[in-house]
Amino acid sequence: MAAIEILDLEKTYHVGFWRERPKLALRPLRLTIEPGEVFGFLGPNGAGKTTTLKLLMGLVSPTAGTARILGMDFDDPRVKRQIGFLPEQPYFYDYLTAQELLTYYAQLSGVPAKGRAKRIEEMLERFGLTGSARLQLRKYSKGMLQRVGLAQAILHDPKVVFLDEPMSGLDPMGRREVREMIQQMRNEGKTVFFSTHILSDAEALCDRVGIIYQGDLRGVGAVADLMSEARRRVEIIFCSPNVPAELTRLGVEARVSGDMVNAVLDEEKQEAALEILRREQIRLISLTPVRSSLEEYYVQKLRPRENGKGAGA
Amino acid sequence: MNRIGYVAFNTFREAVRDRVLYNLIAFALLISGAAVLVGEISIDIERLVVVNLGLTAVSLFGVVIAIFMGIGLVSKEIEKKTLYTVLSRPVRRWEFVVGKFCGLTGTLVVNTLFMAIGVFLALLYVAHRFVQADLWVLLALYFIVLEFLIVCALALFFSSFSTPVMSAVFTFALFVIGSLAEDLRGFARITDGITGALATGIAYLVPNFSAFNIIDLAAHGATVPGRLILYNTAYALLYSAMAISGAVLIFQRRNLK
Numbered sequence: 001m002a003a004i005e006i007l008d009l010e011k012t013y014h015v016g017f018w019r020e021r022p023k024l025a026l027r028p029l030r031l032t033i034e035p036g037e038v039f040g041f042l043g044p045n046g047a048g049k050t051t052t053l054k055l056l057m058g059l060v061s062p063t064a065g066t067a068r069i070l071g072m073d074f075d076d077p078r079v080k081r082q083i084g085f086l087p088e089q090p091y092f093y094d095y096l097t098a099q100e101l102l103t104y105y106a107q108l109s110g111v112p113a114k115g116r117a118k119r120i121e122e123m124l125e126r127f128g129l130t131g132s133a134r135l136q137l138r139k140y141s142k143g144m145l146q147r148v149g150l151a152q153a154i155l156h157d158p159k160v161v162f163l164d165e166p167m168s169g170l171d172p173m174g175r176r177e178v179r180e181m182i183q184q185m186r187n188e189g190k191t192v193f194f195s196t197h198i199l200s201d202a203e204a205l206c207d208r209v210g211i212i213y214q215g216d217l218r219g220v221g222a223v224a225d226l227m228s229e230a231r232r233r234v235e236i237i238f239c240s241p242n243v244p245a246e247l248t249r250l251g252v253e254a255r256v257s258g259d260m261v262n263a264v265l266d267e268e269k270q271e272a273a274l275e276i277l278r279r280e281q282i283r284l285i286s287l288t289p290v291r292s293s294l295e296e297y298y299v300q301k302l303r304p305r306e307n308g309k310g311a312g313a
Numbered sequence: 314m315n316r317i318g319y320v321a322f323n324t325f326r327e328a329v330r331d332r333v334l335y336n337l338i339a340f341a342l343l344i345s346g347a348a349v350l351v352g353e354i355s356i357d358i359e360r361l362v363v364v365n366l367g368l369t370a371v372s373l374f375g376v377v378i379a380i381f382m383g384i385g386l387v388s389k390e391i392e393k394k395t396l397y398t399v400l401s402r403p404v405r406r407w408e409f410v411v412g413k414f415c416g417l418t419g420t421l422v423v424n425t426l427f428m429a430i431g432v433f434l435a436l437l438y439v440a441h442r443f444v445q446a447d448l449w450v451l452l453a454l455y456f457i458v459l460e461f462l463i464v465c466a467l468a469l470f471f472s473s474f475s476t477p478v479m480s481a482v483f484t485f486a487l488f489v490i491g492s493l494a495e496d497l498r499g500f501a502r503i504t505d506g507i508t509g510a511l512a513t514g515i516a517y518l519v520p521n522f523s524a525f526n527i528i529d530l531a532a533h534g535a536t537v538p539g540r541l542i543l544y545n546t547a548y549a550l551l552y553s554a555m556a557i558s559g560a561v562l563i564f565q566r567r568n569l570k
Contacts, residue, residue: 057401060568085401095330107319108402
């Protein structure tokens, strides 16, 4: 049984006061996340990531389609006991302390009264909030609030955790902490579905990623596969005061510095480029494969449709 | 304690910590100032003045709190996104709305309780003793609380589809019109045709707050008919339930963008 099955979930908002016009927020989305998987939902701001999460949380209603979480309809109240959610840049009740807030959420989530206090203490300790547990949340820093947010998301020990931009607005230390916490959730066997536009985080944490743009899912796959699927390139460094014309015609991106040329080209053109260098009797210094990053894949997936061409997943 | 209770308690706690009960300081100053002043200048009408002034102040303070807190009950939670972490738990939307309503009415009851103590202390100060007619003051306070229920429900209803400012305007306007409901009904009785039908419709649609106002009777120690207690209680509960149901129906379908 899949942890999350999104079955052609679609959302169109109606905007405008006098003359309402439709605004497509999410095209029919079909996606399956396996149990124990850490899935990164990538895309620029306004791509449809938050809309997808809000649909799954029942905060907005779908125009069409449905979803199943742990084999149950996503709007089944029983599902809510099994999921945790951290909204983007969370804001909590200012006048409550972290301990009171977690108690409130534990009550709402149906955490049994017996053992509730112990569970809250564990959460406070795990997220480094024990010392500030009796401080009102309005006095918390952004990083501390994010930790409270993560604590409330897993307080009731959910099987599936949804995180909306969990690293957003955090300093490098805060980001690192959140990363470690997500890794810990993975170690505990939880399924984590998180949205982000910070690719290095996705690369470091995710088993698989999905790339969404303008409400349209552009590509899904394992991080390692996606990176190899991206355009393979090589970097050639050779001794020459200029770039041979034949090499330019191959479409290399070259930079001359002194007597050296640094050229980057597609892997399939590597043999042709080396042949040109041999023919011109130019000394080759090095040939190194350029590692395709997730960023390259990401840009590649977004670019074609921006130019009005089609893009494959 | 169920989920409605948890939401209600949290609403109450937040209101208290948000210094909503600070209005009591202003009320205490007003009522004690009035009591001292009345004690100095009035002859034989001290009780009348203190009851009139005290109960009117209780009503106005409460209505202002009911409107300003009522309009923000749900909209503030949407705006600040605190609602997201509540509704992603096994909490149904209607439970949330009803819980918020109960929390606010709880706050208003506690607030009224403290103000009532203030009124009775002022009465004791000017009259030096309690009399049996003071029981009508208690009844007037009960009617004021019923009035708060309706105001609170209306504020919640308007805020389920309108901006906070417009919700405040609508609720306050209905409070004013409702306070003149008897006059409106009188006007409806003497008109006929379309105007008469329209006036009758409006007169019975707006909340009849004038039926809850027995401040004058209480001040004069006059007897209040027993059936009014029953009618007012049923009317307030029914009217609030309808307004809350409307709020739930709208909120149920609302996209939390």
